[in-house]
Amino acid sequence: MDYAAQKLTREELEREVAFLHTISTEINSTFDLDEICAIVQRTMADLFGFRHSLILLLDEDGKALSVVASRGYKEACGGAKVPIGAGVIGLAAQKRRILRVGNLGRRRAYAAAIRSEVERSGRAGELGEAPRLPGLPDVEAQIAIPLLIRDALVGVFSVECADIPVFSERDESRAGVVGNLAASAIHNALLYRRLARANEGLQKELTAARAGSGRRVTIDDIVGESKAMKQAKGLLRKVAASPSSTVLLTGENGTGKDLAAKAIHCQSDRADAPFMNITCSALPEALLESELFGHEKGAFTDARAQKKGLLELADGGTVFLDEIGEMSLVLQAKLLRFLEEKAFRRVGGTKDVRVELRIIAATNRDLKAMVKEGAFREDLYYRLRVLPVELPPLRQRTGDLALLLRLFLDQYRAEFRKNVASVSPEALAHLGRYPWPGNVRELKNAVERAVLLAEGPVLGPEDFSALSPSGDGDGAVRLPAEGLSFEKVERELVAAALERTSFNKSRAARLLGMDRDWVRYRASKYGLDRPSRPGRPRE
Ligand SMILES: Nc1ncnc2c1ncn2[C@@H]1O[C@H](COP(=O)(O)OP(=O)(O)OP(=O)(O)O)[C@@H](O)[C@H]1O
Ligand SMILES: [Mg+2]
Numbered sequence: 216m217d218y219a220a221q222k223l224t225r226e227e228l229e230r231e232v233a234f235l236h237t238i239s240t241e242i243n244s245t246f247d248l249d250e251i252c253a254i255v256q257r258t259m260a261d262l263f264g265f266r267h268s269l270i271l272l273l274d275e276d277g278k279a280l281s282v283v284a285s286r287g288y289k290e291a292c293g294g295a296k297v298p299i300g301a302g303v304i305g306l307a308a309q310k311r312r313i314l315r316v317g318n319l320g321r322r323r324a325y326a327a328a329i330r331s332e333v334e335r336s337g338r339a340g341e342l343g344e345a346p347r348l349p350g351l352p353d354v355e356a357q358i359a360i361p362l363l364i365r366d367a368l369v370g371v372f373s374v375e376c377a378d379i380p381v382f383s384e385r386d387e388s389r390a391g392v393v394g395n396l397a398a399s400a401i402h403n404a405l406l407y408r409r410l411a412r413a414n415e416g417l418q419k420e421l422t423a424a425r426a427g428s429g430r431r432v433t434i435d436d437i438v439g440e441s442k443a444m445k446q447a448k449g450l451l452r453k454v455a456a457s458p459s460s461t462v463l464l465t466g467e468n469g470t471g472k473d474l475a476a477k478a479i480h481c482q483s484d485r486a487d488a489p490f491m492n493i494t495c496s497a498l499p500e501a502l503l504e505s506e507l508f509g510h511e512k513g514a515f516t517d518a519r520a521q522k523k524g525l526l527e528l529a530d531g532g533t534v535f536l537d538e539i540g541e542m543s544l545v546l547q548a549k550l551l552r553f554l555e556e557k558a559f560r561r562v563g564g565t566k567d568v569r570v571e572l573r574i575i576a577a578t579n580r581d582l583k584a585m586v587k588e589g590a591f592r593e594d595l596y597y598r599l600r601v602l603p604v605e606l607p608p609l610r611q612r613t614g615d616l617a618l619l620l621r622l623f624l625d626q627y628r629a630e631f632r633k634n635v636a637s638v639s640p641e642a643l644a645h646l647g648r649y650p651w652p653g654n655v656r657e658l659k660n661a662v663e664r665a666v667l668l669a670e671g672p673v674l675g676p677e678d679f680s681a682l683s684p685s686g687d688g689d690g691a692v693r694l695p696a697e698g699l700s701f702e703k704v705e706r707e708l709v710a711a712a713l714e715r716t717s718f719n720k721s722r723a724a725r726l727l728g729m730d731r732d733w734v735r736y737r738a739s740k741y742g743l744d745r746p747s748r749p750g751r752p753r754e
Pocket of ligand 2: 472473537
């Protein structure tokens with residue numbers, strides 16, 4: 216801006232500087248295209264009374280510009296197109312020069328005139344004709360500023376006015392300065408948007424790859440020929456075939472709820488879309504909410520950027536909400552709204568986001584009893600139970616023991632490269648009497664330990680001696696005459712609870728009737744963390 220030539224007073228100069236400061240600070244505070252356009256247009260209106268303005272961006276094919284933001288017009292004209300070279304806006308884009316035209320209302324059909332004027336002097340002077348965009352009033356005066364980044368055209372910023380015949384030169388320089396600022400901010404926002412989209416695409420691929428990795432499981436991978444299991448598998452097949460009904464999986468610890476959820480997803484039409492799971496007990500309420508629904512920038516102190524939640528990332532696929540019984544009543548209400556309306560809001564957001572997916576929920580708690588106690592919403596309970604599937608405990612289907620033993624024996628024999636071929640009939644009888652409080656997971660862990668320690672080709676009852684068929688006995692705790700080490704008992708109880716729950720501290724805590732921190736402290740005190748073996752996540 217040539218301030219000297221404009222002979223500004225000191226006051227005016229100070230105002231201009233303040234204006235530049237305001238707009239450049241605001242415009243650089245965001246990477247959001249819509250926000251940038253709004254800031255540019257609002258500043259122009261508030262500071263200079265330029266109430267009507269348009270921001271257009273160059274189309275990908277470079278042949279036309281499309282309106283991305285309009286301000287001050289009765290109808291929004293977003294998406295309207297202006298071909299390069301057409302009217303004042305199109306010409307400014309073609310010539311890459313600022314065009315200031317006036318007295319448009321009194322003249323008609325000036326396209327040729329503007330063109331020759333532009334060819335001659337590089338500016339349209341008071342001549343011009345804007346192509347009629349839908350919803351625009353009769354424009355009297357107009358300034359069109361090409362948005363350029365190192366000579367490359369990004370778009371056009373146009374201010375228009377119906378009540379004065381012509382904009383001043385000073386208006387032109389102000390609009391020019393704003394145009395320059397807007398050009399780089401818009402350019403950055405477009406780059407940011409492209410990166411964010413690429414990132415989102417990669418995230419989706421990664422999720423899909425993760426879901427697909429570790430082999431796709433199908434319902435046939437759920438082992439069990441007992442009547443109860445056949446019935447459950449029959450239901451799971453029906454569930455997989457119905458594309459979007461909500462499913463509630465119930466069953467004790469280790470009965471295969473995770474496995475069933477994954478099998479439903481992999482055997483449904485959604486198999487190629489993401490499968491995302493989250494354990495509701497693993498996170499505090501606020502974190503769980505933002506993991507599930509995402510959050511807007513600034514929704515809370517750490518929310519530096521907008522983040523998509525699992526529901527958005529899993530669009531088209533399946534979201535598995537494990538331990539749904541642990542979800543707070545507040546989040547239950549939000550989940551219910553999502554199930555009913557297929558819409559939700561990000562934390563701190565005001566717009567509804569719509570996605571299409573299937574929810575599978577699981578719990579080992581008695582939701583009906585929780586409803587009675589007021590700890591679980593009744594309406595959500597019925598909404599989730601559209602398709603309920605109960606996975607039976609292992610003690611009610613001991614007939615499946617032999618099949619499951621074979622499965623895990625083969626798996627660990629290969630993994631540990633040990634020549635363990637079978638289980639003796641005595642061992643099988645011993646296992647049949649055991650009540651399996653940890654169900655299939657406990658059996659799997661028992662076989663793993665037995666194969667690892669086995670010395671011969673056949674596993675006998677002694678290889679499973681850690682499992683006591685009497686279970687918990689009569690429940691009375693007896694103090695031996697010689698006394699005991701309380702720490703040792705505590706350590707063993709915590710170790711057993713962690714073992715039974717695959718080192719899930721929340722669940723272990725529940726088994727012991729203590730809270731998670733209590734278990735966490737003791738697990739670290741006694742060195743009871745999950746044993747890690749390279750190359751294989753432990754169940
Ligand atoms: N019927 C089955 N056939 C084969 N493997 C099974 C079966 N049921 C469970 N498993 C295996 O047992 C382990 C525990 O199962 P899973 O994690 O699915 O149980 P869960 O019901 O989700 O347990 P929790 O309530 O503790 O979350 C997994 O390794 C799973 O693959
Ligand atoms: Mg589970």
